[in-house]
Structure formats: structure tokens, C-alpha cells
Amino acid sequence: MAKVKSKVATRPKRADAQRNLDALLEAAKAVFMASGVDAPVREIATKAGVGLGTVYRHFPQRYDLVAAVLRREVDAVAAAARKASEDLEPLEALTSWLRRFTRFVATKRGLATALHSGDPAFASMPAYFEEHVGPALKSLLGEAAAAGAIRRDVDPNDLLRAVSNLSSSDEAHSQRMVALLIDGLRFGASAAPATRSKESPSDISRKLV
Amino acid sequence: MAKVKSKVATRPKRADAQRNLDALLEAAKAVFMASGVDAPVREIATKAGVGLGTVYRHFPQRYDLVAAVLRREVDAVAAAARKASEDLEPLEALTSWLRRFTRFVATKRGLATALHSGDPAFASMPAYFEEHVGPALKSLLGEAAAAGAIRRDVDPNDLLRAVSNLSSSDEAHSQRMVALLIDGLRFGASAAPATRSKESPSDISRKLV
DNA sequence: TGACAAACGGAACAACGTTCCGCATAACTG
DNA sequence: CAGTTATGCGGAACGTTGTTCCGTTTGTCA
Numbered sequence: 001m002a003k004v005k006s007k008v009a010t011r012p013k014r015a016d017a018q019r020n021l022d023a024l025l026e027a028a029k030a031v032f033m034a035s036g037v038d039a040p041v042r043e044i045a046t047k048a049g050v051g052l053g054t055v056y057r058h059f060p061q062r063y064d065l066v067a068a069v070l071r072r073e074v075d076a077v078a079a080a081a082r083k084a085s086e087d088l089e090p091l092e093a094l095t096s097w098l099r100r101f102t103r104f105v106a107t108k109r110g111l112a113t114a115l116h117s118g119d120p121a122f123a124s125m126p127a128y129f130e131e132h133v134g135p136a137l138k139s140l141l142g143e144a145a146a147a148g149a150i151r152r153d154v155d156p157n158d159l160l161r162a163v164s165n166l167s168s169s170d171e172a173h174s175q176r177m178v179a180l181l182i183d184g185l186r187f188g189a190s191a192a193p194a195t196r197s198k199e200s201p202s203d204i205s206r207k208l209v
Numbered sequence: 210m211a212k213v214k215s216k217v218a219t220r221p222k223r224a225d226a227q228r229n230l231d232a233l234l235e236a237a238k239a240v241f242m243a244s245g246v247d248a249p250v251r252e253i254a255t256k257a258g259v260g261l262g263t264v265y266r267h268f269p270q271r272y273d274l275v276a277a278v279l280r281r282e283v284d285a286v287a288a289a290a291r292k293a294s295e296d297l298e299p300l301e302a303l304t305s306w307l308r309r310f311t312r313f314v315a316t317k318r319g320l321a322t323a324l325h326s327g328d329p330a331f332a333s334m335p336a337y338f339e340e341h342v343g344p345a346l347k348s349l350l351g352e353a354a355a356a357g358a359i360r361r362d363v364d365p366n367d368l369l370r371a372v373s374n375l376s377s378s379d380e381a382h383s384q385r386m387v388a389l390l391i392d393g394l395r396f397g398a399s400a401a402p403a404t405r406s407k408e409s410p411s412d413i414s415r416k417l418v
Numbered sequence: 419t420g421a422c423a424a425a426c427g428g429a430a431c432a433a434c435g436t437t438c439c440g441c442a443t444a445a446c447t448g
Numbered sequence: 449c450a451g452t453t454a455t456g457c458g459g460a461a462c463g464t465t466g467t468t469c470c471g472t473t474t475g476t477c478a
Contacts, residue, residue, distance in 0.1 A: 014424060014475055040465065051427030053469085062466065154389075162386040165375050177371040180363075181386075184393035223444050226456060249434065260458035262438085271435065 021058050023048040028069050037066050067125055074132055077104050081136030091149040094140045095182055098163060101133075102178050105164055129164070130157045150185040159185075230267050232257040237278050246275050276334055283341055286313050290345030300358040303349045304391055307372060310342075311387050314373055315380040338373070339366045359394040368394075 027048035031039045041062055045055045059065040077100070084097040138156040145152045159181070166177050236257035240248045250271055254264045268274040286309070293306040347365040354361045368390070375386050 011424080011476070016475070017425060020426085041467090042465080045427095052429095052467085053427055054425075056467065057425070060467095158382060158385060161382060162375060162389070165386075166371060173367060173370060176367060177374075177390075180371070180393040181389055182393075183396040184389040184391075187392040187396045220445065220454075223455060225444070229457085250436090251434080254458095261436085261460095262458055263456075265436065266456070269436095 020048070020050050020054055024050065024055060024058060024065070025069060025072070028065050029072075032066070032069060041065075063122060067122060070125065071128060073104070074129060077101060078132045078136050081133065081140060085136070085140055085143065090140070090143040090147040094144045094150070097137075097140060098178055098182065099175060101163060102166070102174050106174050126161070129160060133160060144185075150182075151187065154185055229257070229259050229263055233259065233264060233267060233274070234278060234281070237274050238281075241275070241278060250274075272331060276331060279334065280337060282313070283338060286310060287341045287345050290342065290349060294345070294349055294352065299349075299352040299356040303353045303359070306346075306349060307387055307391065308384060310372060311375070311383050312380060315383050335370070338369060342369060353394075359391075360396065363394055 024044065028044050031044050031047055035043070041055055042052065044065070045052050048055075055065070059068065080100060081097050084093040084100075087093070088096055134156050137160055141150070141154060141156055141159070144150045162181060163178055166174055166181070233253065237253050240253050240256060244252070250264055251261065253274070254261050257264075264274070268277065289309060290306050293302040293309075296302070297305055343365050346369055350359070350363060350365055350368070353359045371390060372387055375383055375390070
């Protein structure tokens with residue numbers, strides 16, 4: 001069980017290949033930020049200083065490139081969840097992180113769009129979301145539930161997808177609706193074992209007119 | 210104020226033009242159902258038995274055709290809201306219609322996708338949604354609030370957009386999340402003036418594991 | 419250094435949205 | 449009913465995009 005990552009005498013990756021791959025990911029990230037995920041592949045190739053063929057060898061389909069860039073950012077958000085869990089109290093850690101996550105998705109315009117496009121290249125993305133962000137959110141939920149702040153019957157992945165879907169280009173709107181979801185979570189909270197702030201809608205959702 | 214719809218001696222629309230327009234809308238609806246909103250324009254033109262030029266005269270941009278088809282269906286859903294308001298009690302009318310609306314959006318795969326694409330041709334669609342479905346939902350909310358079943362501080366259009374965004378291809382998931390939203394609505398409900406069912410999460414959201 | 423596979427670049431292809439314009443024809447006129 | 453006109457029609461043609469293909473370059477190892 002020692003050589004799980006065996007390479008069995010296969011040649012190591014060429015240096016230029018790795019260099020181009022990095023350049024591609026970086027260029028793609030920049031272009032996606034600037035022009036959205038529908039930006040032409042040629043534009044990315046040019047920005048990365050490589051040919052079209054190079055792009056398609058590393059990423060057989062256009063969306064594979066999008067997915068690769070996305071995965072990177074997902075990892076960052078997952079890390080943020082773990083950090084919030086350490087730095088803040090349960091309910092605040094949860095709401096704070098959900099706000100951050102909402103902002104994250106809202107920023108990546110067209111990304112959620114691409115996710116829902118039904119393209120097979122994205123079939124694995126929800127799973128990736130769930131595997132990486134899910135556990136982090138699950139612990140946030142668990143801690144909040146243990147504190148009696150929210151109900152216990154909510155599946156992290158369900159909530160994750162819901163927030164993702166809620167996020168539109170209008171961030172203020174997204175935040176209000178997520179706040180409403182949070183109140184939905186608190187609705188069924190069992191009798192609090194610990195101190196429980198006066199029962200009232202969250203600050204944000206209060207701003208609803 | 211009699212001749213608001215004046216035509217001032219302009220020729221009436223040609224019969225074949227009207228015929229082709231109807232055929233186009235019908236063909237587009239069928240194709241969108243079968244292949245999604247990304248179906249090629251040529252396919253629709255062929256199915257409608259018209260040339261490409263005809264399509265683009267009636268609908269200058271591809272998305273104008275999508276929007277036209279969408280508007281038709283929106284009208285139908287708005288009508289359903291008014292009917293629910295008449296046939297059912299306030300809270301049930303609201304939840305029942307939201308369920309139907311969720312199903313509606315979930316069915317139109319790729320439609321929400323197109324809406325969020327940021328294309329200028331869709332700029333007016335949210336407004337259309339709000340103008341036609343908004344008032345209907347507003348009365349549903351108002352009646353439920355009057356009955357003390359839900360809080361009063363929720364904007365119909367906010368909720369409408371939220372539900373639209375929530376609807377993904379997985380209808381079961383969408384329904385659960387909408388149920389959660391509904392519980393969010395009920396969270397801040399003021400003291401009930403009338404009979405109030407025992408305070409508990411809605412049936413649907415109970416099924417969350 | 420020489421040989422070989424890995425990786426490269428960009429021309430070429432197919433599919434799509436959209437434009438354009440010569441031709442057909444419905445609607446009016448006498 | 450025949451003539452006139454503007455409205456509407458069809459589909460070839462253009463530009464952009466995703467993707468494929470293959471001759472050429474280049475890193476790696478003996």
C-alpha cells in the first residue's frame with residue numbers, strides 16, 4: 001500500500017507542458033473575470049501565449065477549462081468556511097460564511113449559468129462542490145444546530161445548491177433571499193439549550209420592504 | 210379618448226405574415242421543449258416551414274423569439290395565480306401556487322439560464338415577470354399576511370425572483386428549498402388574528418433529512 | 419549528440435447567428 | 449379583372465466560434 005501513486009516507469013511531464021498549463025489557467029481566470037465564461041477560447045489562448053491546439057490537449061472541451069478554473073476557486077471558499085468555523089460563534093460563522101459564499105457566486109457572473117447548462121463536462125461539478133464545500137458547511141450547520149440556533153433537519157448539500165442557485169447578478173437581492181433562507185433554518189429550531197437571542201428575523205431580512 | 214388604437218390609414222398586416230408568425234411561435238415552443246432554448250434557429254425555421262429571413266424579420270435577435278415564447282407561458286402562470294387566490298384559503302393558495310410556479314420554471318430547462326445570461330434582449334423579461342406575475346403573487350401574499358400566516362415585510366418581486374432562481378433541473382430539490390423559503394416567510398408572522406395551525410415547519414420541508 | 423515520444427501551433431472544418439437582396443405575393447386601385 | 453406597390457419571403461453568403469488534424473518543434477534520455 002505504499003505506491004498508490006505509482007508511475008511505473010512512465011516519463012515525467014515535460015517542463016514546457018506544465019508551464020503552458022499554468023499560463024492557461026491564469027489567463028483563463030483573468031479572461032473569465034473580464035468577459036465572462038463565454039469568452040472565446042482563442043482569446044484565452046492568445047493571452048496565455050499558446051496555440052489553440054495546446055488548449056485543447058490540456059482541456060479536451062471548452063468547459064473542461066472552465067471547470068478547472070472553477071475548482072480552484074471552490075477550494076478557496078471551502079478554506080474560508082473552515083476558518084470562519086474557528087474564528088466565530090456558531091450562528092455568526094454560518095451566516096457570515098453564507099454571505100461570503102453568496103458574494104463569491106454572484107461575482108462569477110455566468111458561472112452558475114454554465115453549471116445549469118446541462119453540459120456533461122459539468123456533471124462532476126456539483127459532486128466537487130459537495131465533496132469540498134459540503135463538509136465545511138456541514139460542520140457550520142452542526143455547530144449552529146448544537147447551539148440551538150437553527151433546526152437540525154437540513155441537508156448541507158441541499159442548502160449549498162440552494163444558495164448557489166439563488167445567487168444572481170444582483171448581489172443585494174441574493175443576500176436578502178439568502179437571509180430569508182437562514183430564517184427558514186431558524187424557524188424550526190428546537191428549544192435552545194444555551195442562550196438564545198430574542199426570536200426575530202435576521203437583520204438583513206428585516207430590510208425587506 | 211376613443212381612437213387610442215388608431216391606425217391612421219396604414220395597410221393591415223398581410224395574412225401570410227400573421228400565419229407565419231403563429232407557426233413560428235408554435236414551432237419554437239415545441240423545439241424549445243424538446244431541445245432546450247439553445248436549439249438552432251434553422252431548426253425552428255424548418256419546423257415552421259419558413260425561411261431564415263422570415264424568422265429574423267419577426268424576431269430581430271434569436272433571443273427575441275425565446276422571449277416571445279416565454280411571455281406566453283408567463284401569462285398562463287399568472288392566470289393560475291389568480292385562480293388559486295379564488296379557490297383556496299390564503300396560506301394554501303400561496304404555497305400551492307408557489308409549488309406550481311416552481312414546477313413551471315423547472316420544466317423550462319435552460320430558460321432561467323438564458324434569463325441570467327445578461328443578454329440585452331432579456332432586459333425586459335424581469336419587468337414582464339414583475340408586471341404580470343408580481344401583482345398576482347402580491348395579492349396571494351397580502352391575503353396570507355392578513356390571515357396572520359406569514360410575515361408582512363416581503364416584497365413579491367423579490368420572492369418571485371428568488372423562486373425563479375431556486376428552480377433547477379432537479380425539481381424535488383427545488384420544491385424542498387422553496388418550502389424552506391416559505392418557512393422563512395412564516396418565521397416572522399405576527400400574532401395570528403384568526404385560527405393558526407400549530408407552529409411547525411411545513412410538510413414539505415419536514416422531509417428534509 | 420542522436421533518437422524518439424511528447425507537445426506545440428495554427429490552418430482547416432463544421433455549425434451557428436445574422437445580414438442582405440432579388441423575387442413573390444397580398445392588398446389596394448381603376 | 450389587370451395593374452401597381454409595398455410588404456413579406458427565401459436562402460445564399462458572411463463572420464465568429466468550438467473543435468479537429470497533422471506537419472513541425474522541443475524536451476528528455478541513452
